[in-house]
Amino acid sequence: MSQTTVREIHPNLYLLRVADTRTAYFEALWEIPEGVTYNAYLLKTPEGAVLFDGWKSVYQEAFLEALASLTPLEAIRHIVIHHMEPDHSGSLPALLDRLHGKVTLWGHPFTKKLLAALYGLTEIDFQAVKSGQSLTFGGHTLTFYHTPWLHWPETMVTHLAEGNLLLTGDIFGSFGLPEGIFDDEVDLQPYLDAARKYTISVIGFYRDKIVKHLTTLRDTYGVHPAMILPAHGLLWRQAPERIIQSYLNWAVGKPQPGKIAVLYSSMYRYVERGIGVLVDEFQRQGYTPVVHRMVDEERGSLADMLSDIVDSEAVVLGTETYEADVFPLTAFLLSEIIKKANFAKPLLVLGVFGWAPAAGRKLRGLLESSAFDPVHILELKGLLTGEGEAQIRAAVQEIVSHLAQTATTKV
């Protein structure tokens, strides 16, 4: 049970958090050696308890135990479902079994269909809520706001008037197993790196909705929470505006000055030698390249690669030509970049071929459907020569000039 945390985080409001160390690939896709938490919340009132979300089904027994340590289960009168993704709803059927139906479920109207589709739950008391609708219960006022596609279609958040708390589901969540539970208990910088990785990989496909819904919450509904309580990772009580602003920055790909994402594959290290020169030239120009490689001895993490694109000023893709095409993992990476982290950033391609160039042309084609600006596509043959090195340095300088011009234009 050491992986479970149960803590009162505000008068009568409890966090129930579990540390998932079994999942190697979140959504079966994103590498998370850092792990992930599932955060549910329980509000205790004189009239009974309100539960917000739950845990993944593999932890359902631990979840019921944690709940039972706080309240008799039959005292749970309401369950609020912020979205139906099974990492939060997986424990629901087991809980409902124990409650014998004497509970009301609250959610976005579409949640009802997913309760039936994902769990066969049809004989339930379900209350579909409109955006802005409130529930008053046990002296508390809960107001629900729809935030569709963050990151499922039926997503909503809940505002608790007492304490001005916002329960946000996946929004403002992160990967990682933080040592503390609040933002003021940990070193925030590495945590924010994990949060950026979570945001772009899990929510990146819908990142325009981040700006839209956060703006609506703030400007239309006037929600300025004192505390943000997400369904993954840290709770934000000291600096909720910091995670809000971070999410807004990541949604639009706001760069950290000087950061360059360098992502390459190299079968036999021909690309790698060129990347060595390229990294050196970026450093000479005062930039900070962050490098991920897919080579014979190791394979960089797809989620980390996407994440480092988000706050880079420019992106470098290195690839060898493989069977008259882009190296397969690079093509796969690019397809994920275009889906998840498709930003209007300058891009430099470094291709290396053995007997015939192909990767550069193919990459140019793939990039046409993207927001990236392929400033320079350089293809070199085989072993790096002095001439090749000069071409690489010139290409880097072209990117640097491009960035300088853009910066000037923006001023």
Next chain:
Amino acid sequence: MSQTTVREIHPNLYLLRVADTRTAYFEALWEIPEGVTYNAYLLKTPEGAVLFDGWKSVYQEAFLEALASLTPLEAIRHIVIHHMEPDHSGSLPALLDRLHGKVTLWGHPFTKKLLAALYGLTEIDFQAVKSGQSLTFGGHTLTFYHTPWLHWPETMVTHLAEGNLLLTGDIFGSFGLPEGIFDDEVDLQPYLDAARKYTISVIGFYRDKIVKHLTTLRDTYGVHPAMILPAHGLLWRQAPERIIQSYLNWAVGKPQPGKIAVLYSSMYRYVERGIGVLVDEFQRQGYTPVVHRMVDEERGSLADMLSDIVDSEAVVLGTETYEADVFPLTAFLLSEIIKKANFAKPLLVLGVFGWAPAAGRKLRGLLESSAFDPVHILELKGLLTGEGEAQIRAAVQEIVSHLAQTATTKV
């Protein structure tokens, strides 16, 4: 040095083998927890030595040591290059440095260009050979045959008249670190599984050339070797015809009776439950499903998945709908299948969606460019129901009938 094996395998002919345990991904792409060997060969004659191929550059010092244990380096008069891929040619520049140019290199005409492109080697004595051309040296006759695209464009093999030996480069190679060096020293069945995996992943893109060149060698040139000496894995002295026939079978995807390859991704185990029913139904029908999964806790090996398609009677692809598309890893898998293991086999798709179907339609589109016959594309919503289970069993029965009909037609 325990990873190095030096052994006389025929009078005056020596194997120099190194066990590569550092490479996690062959070609930076194929998962090889089983490792791989690089096999070079040295023929000693009264007039000097002939070297065939070499090792990867990371092992070049060990290679020079192994060579020096057999012969003074300056006694090496000829180097035969079967193809230029760096896992065999990587040690060449270091060796040539020691020989001060007093050696003749033999290869396919295009090899000269790759020596320049990959290593900057231009000041060399290079002899381009025609297919069928011989070299007589030190009482031995070496005959070279071009086998282009197996698996590089400049590939050739060498026949040694004395002993009727065939040195085949990548052809008849395999992954794995066999305990013995000859085919009669190990349990062949698991080794052949690794060889099938090697063949389809590394050479699969050019598998029509396997049939073409092996047929030409046998029927046009009358080559029926007593011993096959590849550049990876086991040497074949007891049953060379077994590896030849295996390669021919794999090139055309000849099935093992009853084998079904089942490959699926499942984020939250919805597909997995359907696959459970499907596997059960195949087993009830007397078939043997071989299952690979890409889920939260583990990810199957791409190379193993391709390999199990080769000798299956039919293929099952399971996927969830993800962001209105096929799950990304399944789409990537299918693109590799179509490049490497594109066989005219019946295929069953099992798709599961949460709120809107998409994977089935998209997969149908992707499959149009393939040789597979998508006999049944079944898409189910959410939780497996009794009706869904019946549909899965019916789909399996449809595949089974299809296989039975094909078998009848073939008889």
